[in-house]
Amino acid sequence: xxxxxxxxxxxxxxxxxxxxxxxxxxxxxxxxxxxxxxxxxxxxxxxxxxxxxxxxxxxxxxxxxxxxxxxxxxxxxxxxxxxxxxxxxxxxxxxxxxxxxxxxxxxxxxxxxxxxxxxxxxxxxxxxxxxxxxxxxxxxxxxxxxxxxxxxxxxxxxxxxxxxxxxxxxxxxxxxxxxxxxxxxxxxxxxxxxxxxxxxxxxxxxxxxxxxxxxxxxxxxxxxxxxxxxxxxxxxxxxxxxxxxxxxxxxxxxxxxxxxxxxxxx
Ligand code: BTN
Numbered sequence: 001x002x003x004x005x006x007x008x009x010x011x012x013x014x015x016x017x018x019x020x021x022x023x024x025x026x027x028x029x030x031x032x033x034x035x036x037x038x039x040x041x042x043x044x045x046x047x048x049x050x051x052x053x054x055x056x057x058x059x060x061x062x063x064x065x066x067x068x069x070x071x072x073x074x075x076x077x078x079x080x081x082x083x084x085x086x087x088x089x090x091x092x093x094x095x096x097x098x099x100x101x102x103x104x105x106x107x108x109x110x111x112x113x114x115x116x117x118x119x120x121x122x123x124x125x126x127x128x129x130x131x132x133x134x135x136x137x138x139x140x141x142x143x144x145x146x147x148x149x150x151x152x153x154x155x156x157x158x159x160x161x162x163x164x165x166x167x168x169x170x171x172x173x174x175x176x177x178x179x180x181x182x183x184x185x186x187x188x189x190x191x192x193x194x195x196x197x198x199x200x201x202x203x204x205x206x207x208x209x210x211x212x213x214x215x216x217x218x219x220x221x222x223x224x225x226x227x228x229x230x231x232x233x234x235x236x237x238x239x240x241x242x243x244x245x246x247x248x249x250x251x252x253x254x255x256x257x258x259x260x261x262x263x264x265x266x
Contacts, residue, residue: 001023001025002021002022002023003022003023003024003050006177007021010046010181013181014046014181014184015181015185017042017188018042018044018046018188019040019042019044019045020045020046020047021033021036021048022049024049024050025050025051025053026047026051026053027052028055028056028074028145029049029052029072029073030056030129030131030143030145032047032049032074033045033075033076033145034133034143037076037078037141042078043077043079044075044077044188045078046073046075046076046184047073047074048071048073049072049073051065051066051068052072055072057127057129063127063129065147069151070150070165071146071147071148071176071179071183072145072146072147073146074145074146075094075143075146077090077141077142077143077191079135079140080141083138083198084132084134084138087130087132087142089194089198089238090130090142090191090194091115091116091128091130091144092116092254093187093190093191093203094187095112095118096112096190096207097189097190098116098126098128098148099210100210101179101182101185101186102125102126104182104186105166105174105182106166108120108170110210112210113212114211114231114234114254114259115240115254116128116254120164120166120169121169122212122266123161123265124162124163124164125149125165125166125169126146126148126149128144128147129144130142130145148166149164149165149166150165150166150167150173150174151165151167152168161264161265162264197236199238200234201236207234208233208234211234212266213231213259214232214233215230215231215232216230217230217261217262218230218231218259218261218262219259219262220250220252221260222252222257227245228245229242230242231259235251238254239254240252240259242259
């Protein structure tokens with residue numbers, strides 16, 4: 001069911017050209033946005049919800065989404081002018097946008113943990129799940145789902161050392177519609193830059209400037225064998241440069257491997 005009050009509040013502050021839906025309860029906004037996009041000709045569709053009953057995280061994990069607590073939203077890009085092999089970089093574009101939006105909203109520092117987690121105080125505050133559906137002649141749509149921990153007062157014991165919320169970091173409560181609009185504004189700006197080259201070259205400096213891994217020792221959880229090294233920045237294609245202890249250089253692709261700090265999450 002639609003939350004019409006939130007839908008109209010959001011419509012009033014969103015950048016033009018986007019159609020927004022705010023639902024009370026959905027399975028996952030990544031699924032809901034695909035259904036809702038059929039009701040509009042808009043090329044960029046936003047679906048947000050007060051709660052998700054089957055919130056999904058990366059690598060098959062679930063994403064806890066209690067009623068009214070945080071921002072659960074997904075952006076759908078219809079037939080984007082992006083070659084399928086370049087679409088995975090959109091998740092980095094959203095990661096950068098999340099970090100910028102967090103700074104806009106709070107004035108506090110936020111960083112990116114490669115490829116797309118937003119981090120405050122060395123803990124994860126925002127996760128992104130990007131999914132794509134192909135058509136015969138390109139991409140049918142890309143869905144970019146964002147879970148931004150806004151007003152959570154606590155996390156389960158097992159997450160306390162690596163998850164945080166804006167409330168825990170700043171002591172203030174944040175408005176979910178304002179947060180969604182801040183994120184969309186930054187995303188649209190960065191997406192337009194991305195479209196010019198279909199890679200990260202126009203966003204490279206900003207992305208690497210926000211990258212928390214830069215210069216840090218990391219553990220690369222490669223299915224072919226775990227190793228440690230020092231992270232450099234990303235390449236224009238969004239791969240992370242890692243210098244191994246023996247001096248060898250690796251380029252890490254998101255999706256294949258995870259990167260952790262040597263002693264914790266970052
Ligand atoms: C991660 O594991 O870090 C990604 C989490 C993504 C969660 C968001 S919440 C809104 C959207 N709907 C989902 O089911 N997942 C994403």
